[in-house]
Amino acid sequence: xxxxxxxxxxxxxxxxxxxxxxxxxxxxxxxxxxxxxxxxxxxxxxxxxxxxxxxxxxxxxxxxxxxxxxxxxxxxxxxxxxxxxxxxxxxxxxxxxxxxxxxxxxxxxxxxxxxxxxxxxxxxxxxxxxxxxxxxxxxxxxxxxxxxxxxxxxxxxxxxxxxxxxxxxxxxxxxxxxxxxxxxxxxxxxxxxxxxxxxxxxxxxxxxxxxxxxxxxxxxxxxxxxxxxxxxxxxxxxxxxxxxxxxxxxxxxxxxxxxxxxxxxxxxxxxxxxxxxxxxxxxxxxxxxxxxxxxxxxxxxxxxxxxxxxxxxxxxxxxxxxxxxxxxxxxxxxxxxxxxxxxxxxxxxxxxxxxxxxxxxxxxxxxxxxxxxxxxxxxxxxxxxxxxxxxxxxxxxxxxxxxxxxxxxxxxxxxxxxxxxxxxxxxxxxxxxxxxxxxxxxxxxxxxxxxxxxxxxxxxxxxxxxxxxxxxxxxxxxxxxxxxxxxxxxxxxxxxxxxxxxxxxxxxxxxxxxxxxxxxxxxxxxxxxxxxxxxxxxxxxxxxxxxxxxxxxxxxxxxxxxxxxxxxxxxxxxxxxxxxxxxxxxxxxxxxxxxxxxxxxxxxxxxxxxxxxxxxxxxxxxxxxxxxxxxxxxxxxxxxxxxxxxxxxxxxxxxxxxxxxxxxxxxxxxxxxxxxxxxxxxxxxxxxxxxxxxxxxxxxxxxxxxxx
Numbered sequence: 001x002x003x004x005x006x007x008x009x010x011x012x013x014x015x016x017x018x019x020x021x022x023x024x025x026x027x028x029x030x031x032x033x034x035x036x037x038x039x040x041x042x043x044x045x046x047x048x049x050x051x052x053x054x055x056x057x058x059x060x061x062x063x064x065x066x067x068x069x070x071x072x073x074x075x076x077x078x079x080x081x082x083x084x085x086x087x088x089x090x091x092x093x094x095x096x097x098x099x100x101x102x103x104x105x106x107x108x109x110x111x112x113x114x115x116x117x118x119x120x121x122x123x124x125x126x127x128x129x130x131x132x133x134x135x136x137x138x139x140x141x142x143x144x145x146x147x148x149x150x151x152x153x154x155x156x157x158x159x160x161x162x163x164x165x166x167x168x169x170x171x172x173x174x175x176x177x178x179x180x181x182x183x184x185x186x187x188x189x190x191x192x193x194x195x196x197x198x199x200x201x202x203x204x205x206x207x208x209x210x211x212x213x214x215x216x217x218x219x220x221x222x223x224x225x226x227x228x229x230x231x232x233x234x235x236x237x238x239x240x241x242x243x244x245x246x247x248x249x250x251x252x253x254x255x256x257x258x259x260x261x262x263x264x265x266x267x268x269x270x271x272x273x274x275x276x277x278x279x280x281x282x283x284x285x286x287x288x289x290x291x292x293x294x295x296x297x298x299x300x301x302x303x304x305x306x307x308x309x310x311x312x313x314x315x316x317x318x319x320x321x322x323x324x325x326x327x328x329x330x331x332x333x334x335x336x337x338x339x340x341x342x343x344x345x346x347x348x349x350x351x352x353x354x355x356x357x358x359x360x361x362x363x364x365x366x367x368x369x370x371x372x373x374x375x376x377x378x379x380x381x382x383x384x385x386x387x388x389x390x391x392x393x394x395x396x397x398x399x400x401x402x403x404x405x406x407x408x409x410x411x412x413x414x415x416x417x418x419x420x421x422x423x424x425x426x427x428x429x430x431x432x433x434x435x436x437x438x439x440x441x442x443x444x445x446x447x448x449x450x451x452x453x454x455x456x457x458x459x460x461x462x463x464x465x466x467x468x469x470x471x472x473x474x475x476x477x478x479x480x481x482x483x484x485x486x487x488x489x490x491x492x493x494x495x496x497x498x499x500x501x502x503x504x505x506x507x508x509x510x511x512x513x514x515x516x517x518x519x520x521x522x523x524x525x526x527x528x529x530x531x532x533x534x535x536x537x538x539x540x541x542x543x544x545x546x547x548x549x550x551x552x553x554x555x556x557x558x559x560x561x562x563x564x565x566x567x568x569x570x571x572x573x574x575x576x577x578x579x580x581x582x583x584x585x586x587x588x589x590x591x592x593x594x595x596x597x598x599x600x601x602x603x604x605x606x607x608x609x610x611x612x613x614x615x616x617x618x619x620x621x622x623x624x625x626x627x628x629x630x631x632x633x634x635x636x637x638x639x640x641x642x643x644x645x646x647x648x649x650x651x652x653x654x655x656x657x658x659x660x661x662x663x664x665x666x667x668x669x670x671x672x673x674x675x676x677x678x679x680x681x682x683x684x685x686x687x688x689x690x691x692x693x694x695x696x697x698x699x700x701x702x703x704x705x706x707x708x
Contacts, residue, residue, distance in 0.1 A: 012068060020059065026052035026080060033087060037095055044087050051083040074120055081128050089135035093142050093150070100151030129156065207299040209241065210289050216240040216257060219294060228301060230273030241297065244270045246277075257284075257295070267302070279306040337378060338665030342686035343592035345371045349690065350599055375687065381517065394528050398554040399439035401431065405464065408443055412450045419454065422461030430468045432476055435551035441525050442549070446480065448518040449545045453484035460485030460542070475552050483544040489537040497535060498523045522547075572691075575698050580605045582627040582701055587617045587643065588663070589635040593686070597630065597663075600690055614643025621653040627701050631680065633664040640664070641678040648679040659700035663688065 030048030034041045055076045058067065067075075088099050136147060201208055207225035211218045218236045226232055229244070245253045246269050256266055264284045269277050283298040348367050356364065409425050416423040446464065453462040462484045470477035489497060498519050526533040526547045537543035584606050588594045594610060601608045609624070611617035615638040617629070629647075633640040640662060650656040662675040665686040672683045682696050 016072065023052050023055045026055065026083065036098060037091065047083050047086060051079045054079045074123065077124050078127055081124065082131055085128065085131040085135050089132060090139045093146060096142055097150050100154060209297045209299065211241045211295050211297065213293050213295055216242055219289065246271060279303045338686045339590055339593065341371060341375065342665065342688065343596055345687040346596035346600065392528060394441060395438040396436055397439065398434060398436055400433055401435055402433050404439055404443055405466065408446050412447065412454065415451065415454050416462065419458070421454065421457055421459065424461065425464045428467035431466050431478055432553055434554040436554045437551045438529065441529065445522045445525050445547065448522045449482040452518055453482050453486060457484045457486035469548065475550050477548055477550045479546060479548045481544055481546045483542065485542040488539040488541050488543055489535065490539045494535055494537060572694065575694065576604050579698060579701055581607060583607045585609050585611060585617060585620060585626045585629045587611045587614060587629060587640065588632045589613055604694065614638030614640055617643050618646055618652045621647055625655055626658055628697060629658060629660045630663050631660050633662060633666060641674065644678045644680055661696055661700060
């Protein structure tokens with residue numbers, strides 16, 4: 001029921017009560033008329049009783065005729081006014097004077113009691129004036145002056161004030177009713193809310209406590225708290241919330257609970273009655289409990305979550321340990337494989353410069369090819385390990401794209417010529433020559449894709465196409481396409497071709513070799529540079545590997561470019577002439593690698609001394625001044641890192657800043673940083689490329705000579 005409906009109902013009941021009072025008033029008025037009037041007394045009594053009968057009849061038939069309380073009250077009022085007007089206007093002057101006060105009092109009293117709205121009051125007053133005027137002219141024997149002075153004016157004045165006072169009383173009564181209804185509704189809602197909170201607290205599936213802010217004493221608990229902790233209410237009330245905490249946490253918990261903030265979340269270890277430990281998350285809210293501010297604590301058991309987190313941490317640690325062991329395993333395997341490979345490749349290169357018959361050269365080429373294939377496999381595995389560990393950093397340097405494509409073509413053309421196929425490069429003029437990016441990774445991607453294309457192409461050839469697909473003032477999005485006329489890829493294998501250790505078929509590995517990592521590495525390197533790579537292929541007709549990378553523009557430095565060209569024209573003979581007769585200390589424990597390195601270095605005209613481990617090298621640098629040290633890493637007695645640190649300390653030689661180049665069979669993540677951290681100047685992996693070794697020696701020794 002709405003507020004207005006409730007108000008209307010209350011007023012209607014008031015009017016119905018007023019009708020009942022009017023019924024009694026008319027009966028009493030009729031009895032009083034018997035004593036007031038000496039003549040026609042029974043007439044007046046009868047009139048009053050008839051009016052009472054009319055009111056009683058309206059009360060009885062109200063429900064049947066659906067008369068509203070207001071209308072029923074109006075009937076009662078008009079009927080009473082009619083009776084009063086007749087009696088008032090048929091009386092003699094003496095009775096008229098007596099009736100004036102009685103008439104006015106009855107009129108005002110009835111109106112006030114019935115709480116008429118002003119429109120009903122106006123109707124009643126207007127009717128009273130009208131009926132009294134009519135009855136005056138019909139029945140009254142009193143002249144108009146006496147009639148007005150002795151009573152009529154007083155009744156009319158009283159009627160005016162009655163309308164005003166009724167309206168004020170009506171408004172005040174409406175407000176009182178509204179206030180009572182609202183108060184009643186608020187009390188009902190408050191009671192309902194209190195009952196709901198009580199049910200919510202007691203039946204909540206989460207343990208809940210109420211404790212004092214001043215003393216931290218527990219005041220109330222729900223059933224779930226009893227179950228969770230094992231204490232009953234009587235036992236709980238002897239405890240404070242701090243008693244549930246572990247002894248070592250209580251001081252910190254006390255500081256935490258001293259805050260007056262609501263919705264504070266905290267995580268603690270609680271001790272149950274049976275001394276078992278429960279990990280809990282507490283949500284604290286300030287509430288009013290029995291008229292005093294208190295803390296409502298919702299306690300969520302997170303023991304299982306914490307145990308799961310601990311398992312995850314252990315699993316993560318084990319995974320990291322496993323990854324570390326994997327890295328260590330790869331490092332060891334890399335060293336163990338590269339060490340003999342260094343001897344195999346190095347000696348075969350030396351043999352190439354000796355006189356051999358045709359069959360011997362054929363066998364030697366087979367050894368070289370097998371060694372190179374094995375090194376590709378080793379490098380692929382190491383690169384994959386680096387990328388998987390997230391240790392690959394993309395550089396941002398200026399480089400000449402034309403030069404990179406030319407060098408790559410020259411290197412890969414050798415393999416293409418061996419198979420009798422072509423290798424061409426088409427670079428669109430719109431592609432800038434000088435760009436900023438990672439030339440090493442771009443060359444690695446192209447080498448993988450071109451090498452893969454050559455491997456699977458028996459007739460025709462391979463083409464590298466480079467063009468700009470989008471350009472701004474500062475950047476160019478460059479598309480590289482490596483197309484071949486090889487065997488192609490079946491449509492059902494294209495989606496899997498970039499997956500690790502995957503090739504189009506098992507026979508591919510047996511026929512062409514490889515690890516299946518080249519394309520995976522290429523894809524990861526492209527994506528590390530925010531690029532995209534995809535394949536277009538038709539089985540039996542060839543494939544095209546496309547990738548797109550955005551490069552920033554670089555301003556071509558013609559002077560530096562010309563210097564680079566001039567430097568490239570410097571022959572090895574000139575380098576060797578400048579370095580002829582330098583003293584090199586070779587620190588190496590492996591006999592074959594010793595033999596290989598000494599052969600290469602002495603052929604270049606260098607003076608070479610050998611130290612079989614780091615400990616021996618310390619003694620030798622103290623006895624002789626060397627221009628350069630080639631330092632192996634893994635050696636007995638003392639490794640290369642320790643030996644380098646000892647040399648740099650100055651405890652063994654006065655020339656502690658002698659250039660040291662690491663020569664290691666390890667090529668794993670961070671190996672070069674470890675070398676630099678130990679104090680080495682440069683780093684070269686085994687098996688080493690003689691040309692690369694010569695350049696590194698030249699860089700270090702020439703720098704030393706310039707400093708001298």
